[in-house]
Amino acid sequence: MKLPSVLALLVLLVAPASAQIVSQSPFTGNEQEQFPTNAPGNQSCLGNRVFNNRGDLCATFGGAPLLSSGWTFTCFIAPFSPPLMCGSASTEVVINFDQPVTRFGGQFATHSPTPDANIEFYDASGALLHTELASIPNDCQWRWLGWRVAGGAPISRVVIDSVFGGAFILMDDLEADFPAATPQPYCTAGTSGNGCQPTINASANPSATYASACSIQVSGLDGQRNGAIFYGLQPLPQLWCFSSGTSYLCVQVPTYRSLAQSSGGTVGACDGAMALDWNAFMQASPNALGQPWLIGDKAYFQCWYRDPSSCRFSSMSNAVELTVGP
Numbered sequence: 001m002k003l004p005s006v007l008a009l010l011v012l013l014v015a016p017a018s019a020q021i022v023s024q025s026p027f028t029g030n031e032q033e034q035f036p037t038n039a040p041g042n043q044s045c046l047g048n049r050v051f052n053n054r055g056d057l058c059a060t061f062g063g064a065p066l067l068s069s070g071w072t073f074t075c076f077i078a079p080f081s082p083p084l085m086c087g088s089a090s091t092e093v094v095i096n097f098d099q100p101v102t103r104f105g106g107q108f109a110t111h112s113p114t115p116d117a118n119i120e121f122y123d124a125s126g127a128l129l130h131t132e133l134a135s136i137p138n139d140c141q142w143r144w145l146g147w148r149v150a151g152g153a154p155i156s157r158v159v160i161d162s163v164f165g166g167a168f169i170l171m172d173d174l175e176a177d178f179p180a181a182t183p184q185p186y187c188t189a190g191t192s193g194n195g196c197q198p199t200i201n202a203s204a205n206p207s208a209t210y211a212s213a214c215s216i217q218v219s220g221l222d223g224q225r226n227g228a229i230f231y232g233l234q235p236l237p238q239l240w241c242f243s244s245g246t247s248y249l250c251v252q253v254p255t256y257r258s259l260a261q262s263s264g265g266t267v268g269a270c271d272g273a274m275a276l277d278w279n280a281f282m283q284a285s286p287n288a289l290g291q292p293w294l295i296g297d298k299a300y301f302q303c304w305y306r307d308p309s310s311c312r313f314s315s316m317s318n319a320v321e322l323t324v325g326p
Contacts, residue, residue, distance in 0.1 A: 020153070021121050021130035024103055024146035029175035033057070033106070035067060035084040046086070051176050054098045061091045073111040073168060075140040080107040080172035087170040092161035095174075100124055100154035102296030102323075103177040105146025110136045112168035118161050119145075123153035136162075136169065146175070149295045151208075152326075154179070177296050180205060180323045187237055187302075189318040190247025193309030196222045196270035198317040200229075200303050206278045208293050208324050214278035218303040218317055221272030223265030227305025227314075229276045230257035233290055235300050235321065241311035250319035251300045256289035263305065274303060278322075297324040 031051040038048045045058035046065055059065045067084045071077050079085035087093070095104075100123065110117065115138040121129045129152065134145050149155060162168045183202040191197050198220040206214040216229055236252035239245070258281055263272025282288060290299060303317035 020149060020151050021132070021147050021155070022150045024105055024148040026144050026146060027103060027105065027175060027177070029101075029103060029105075029177040030180075031176050031178055033086070033171075033174035035086055035172065038067060038084070050095070050174070051097070051178075054178060055176070056096045057086065058094050058096070059088045059091050060094060064088070065093055071111065071170065074113055074138065075111050077109050077111050077140045077170055080109075080142045085170050085172040087168065089168070092159055093169070093171070095158045095160075097156055097176065097178070099178050100156045101176045101178050102154050103146065103148040104155055104158060104175070105144065106174035107142045107172045108134070108136050108145050109140060109142045109170045110138050110162060110168055111140050111170070112138055112162050112164040114138065114162065114164040116163045117169045118163060120159040121147065121155050122157040122159070124156040125153075126157075127153070129153065129155065133163075142172070151295065154295070179296070179325055180321070184321040185318055186235065186321055187250035187319040188246075188248050190240065190245060190310070190315040192222050192307045192315045194222050194268060194270065196220055196272075198270075198272075198303060198305070200301060200317045200320050202278075202301070202320055202322055205323050205325050206282075206293070206299075208295050208297075208326060210279045210283065211326070214322070216276040216278060216301050216320070218274040220270050221263040221265065221274065221303070221305055221317075222307065223263060223269045223272045224267045225263045225272060225305045225307065226260055227263060227274060227303055228257045228260045229274060229301060229303050230255050231289070231299045231301045232256070233297075233299065235319065240314075240316055243311065245311040245315070247310070247314075247316035249302075249316065251302050254289060256285075257304075274305075276301075293324045295324055295326055298322065299324070
């Protein structure tokens with residue numbers, strides 16, 4: 001009588017951790033597939049690689065991935081973004097990433113007699129993370145499909161095969177997010193009335209579980225000025241004042257700011273500084289913009305400070321992009 005319970009337990013023990021990979025709305029990754037600049041390979045893989053030379057797109061079982069400007073089977077499909085799309089006529093497609101990614105997606109379509117596709121996600125050790133029965137109606141229309149890592153290991157390999165048995169799954173505008181090894185400064189700092197040009201950076205990328213330290217630091221500020229460090233979920237290069245001034249607003253609204261603080265230092269000098277502890281700030285702000293943070297999420301930080309001789313009586317630092325890791 002206990003046999004069914006034992007079998008159920010075994011199934012749970014060997015099943016992949018499907019909750020690690022979840023659907024992702026359309027996004028722009030830090031790398032794209034680059035089909036228009038590619039060429040057919042000598043064997044089973046595209047010759048010029050994909051994702052800016054950071055991955056391979058191959059076919060298995062003796063097949064070859066095909067780049068096409070249009071394909072007819074049960075109906076005709078043109079590329080989502082001309083001039084080229086990719087698919088395989090008789091076998092599955094495998095995408096291998098040089099470094100594991102936190103998000104993957106793109107435009108998918110099929111012209112096979114049978115709709116839908118089986119998509120498998122693997123980690124760097126070859127362990128199956130998740131299997132998805134992806135809905136792709138066989139109406140020759142493009143549809144966005146995307147996934148992100150919600151916990152656990154990132155994605156090292158994706159296998160795409162149609163339910164029909166031969167691939168007949170076409171893909172275009174593929175996107176992938178490779179985790180940044182370090183925080184990435186961007187945008188331009190304004191020059192204050194005292195000639196100071198402050199710089200913002202971070203000690204490391206943050207952790208979704210707060211497992212490691214992440215300190216956001218601003219240096220080179222005017223001494224003895226009040227200001228605050230703030231962040232948003234999208235970057236934005238826009239002049240802080242359209243009439244005058246050198247500062248840029250580098251973070252798109254909506255934004256969320258930390259408490260005001262003083263730069264310290266010396267009046268008239270550029271020896272002021274500000275800092276923010278990501279872990280302490282986020283743990284004390286459970287309803288802050290972006291919460292709860294997931295692996296692969298991005299936050300864009302900048303510093304605003306008082307500057308009486310500049311437009312709007314204030315100036316801005318440059319900005320820094322942070323990518324949330326495990």
